Amino acid sequence: MVTHSQLVIFDWDGTLMDSIGRIVSAMRATAQHLRLSVPTEQAVKDIIGLSLEPAIELLFGRLPTAQHQQFLARYRDEYVDLNTTPTPLFDDAIEVIEQLRQRQYGVAVATGKARRGLDRVWLETQVGHLFDGSRCADESKGKPDPQMLHELMTELGYLPQQTVMVGDSVHDIKMAKAAGVRAIGVDFGVHDAQRLKAAGADHVISRLSELPNIIGASYA
Template sequence: MPYRLLVFDWDGTLADSEQRIVAAARSAIETLDLPDRSHEQVRAIIGLAMSEACQMLFPGIPKSQESRFVACYREYYLRNTGTPVPLFAGAEATLRGLAAQRYQLAVATGKGRRGLDRDIASHGLQALFSTTRCADDAPSKPHPQMLEDIMEELDAAREQTLMIGDTAYDMEMARNAGVATVAVSCGMHDSQRLLEFDPLTLLASIAELPAWLSARAR
């Protein structure tokens, strides 16, 4: 059965947002006088909902401090309104081309709703996505609910659905939902870690996806 629903992660898959996320998280850490965490430590949690990310960065942190961290992070992330978060090279053209081929496109991300909607709107991509799910809508990855909700809303079978992502959290979420995956190595987790989840393929970037889909359909 050919794929008709393509579900994309956002950060690290479509959006080259690592620097902005890490900067916002480290600013929140400094503001709240929490123990310092390195760029690499923060980078490793990108893809999770920020509440789960906070628990990974600071195991056992009280819920009250976790809530303050999430709010502070979001304030810093949303403060930079002048320059849109950049997309990876070829990402916009890829999305527009796939939509023109009548694929249904969706997003499943650990971002908050305000940040996701702002990022999508800043590139004028709202009309391309049939639906989106984020950390405000469902449990954090790797819980499968985001994918399950998207498939239910769009009436897509698991066999018709493909998850495209750059982290082990994306791969594990898809596995938990019974959905096939394509991994991209341009984002947060290295190729070796992604290959542990047996994706159908590992691409260098999202721009390679249309050619792979075309070859698979022959």
Template sequence: MYKLLIFDWDGTLIDSQARIIASMQAAAVELGHDPLCPEAVRNIIGLGLPEAIRELIPHIESDALDQMRERYAHHFLVENQTPTELYPGVERTLHSLKQQGYRLAVATGKSRRGLDRALTDTGLGKLFEITRCADETRSKPDPLMLHQILAEMAVPADEAVMIGDTEYDLEMGTRAGVPTVAVSYGAHHLDRLRGHRPLTEIHHFPELQIWLEELKDETTQGIVS
């Protein structure tokens, strides 16, 4: 039975794609880089910011990368006013899962500054026992982020689930020995996620709770029989 639910943030709990794309594009234009197409930026959602920038601008120098990081953060946190809303059912479902005794965590490619602001803005911070950000460890898909969460919470890998919308989330889970759940409504197309053999696919966030309840029922029936 799974005890720990580890969530990606952008594209899994909150719809922030438009803001991420617009902010990255604005930073690139401001600093004189070639324009970035939306699909290219969508593809790097989930990576840590330095890794994402290097994917988008492969030959960028260290100083220019630092400038891109700063300007992207400025646009995302200050300049860009594109709304970022929790996906339907997220808040209610997370509260319900917490009440049922599941332990909740976040593993994200966001910076600590960005995630803390998002947790405050959404009011969800109190629900998560631990959060880990890309600027505190290695970027997805490296499994270190999950290893650290599991170690700190003293939960075996096979008693946790990684829930995410990108290949980076699912690859990280696989490499850490953590089962995964694919989210179909986020940044990466479901066909890409299926290659990592997730336990299940969810198309609306509340489906996660339904799936977990079905697993409980199956376990209970197995014990009774």
């Protein structure tokens, strides 16, 4: 069990990794391939952070079982193999995580990705060792349900008042509020500062490099 005084839990897509463009283009290409109505870019952005199956239902309604399975398979092929949109970590992501660890904060991830997807990007980026724990959408209830945060706090030994959630979507902020933890939004992902604040964000930042000082001040 980790025994640091504070825990910082990050969303992944749009918060630590600049993967929004690939998600949007892969989702739209999948719809086109299956001859479904192609959603707008903003409509796809609005479901980022949710687990894949409820996201599909929000965008396309309840698909017949066979078509739903085709969609899942094709989307994974599009995202992993067919789509060439780059998905780099944001420039200051590793530096900020290392800074938090140097300050003896616990660091974790709560993501709408499936475990297979998170493990794959951790292998590609070689950053998995920087995190004390993680929860994925296929291991717990999806956002904005607070279960992922409750499980991480229990596993790593933190109370809600010791914990902060950092994310780019209203789903992250609502999850944080439901779990009783502080919520910090980042406005360079899917949702802007106005929507993040309306969802209940305690702070909104424009660069990850602002995060350590805000967290330090929050717990001072």
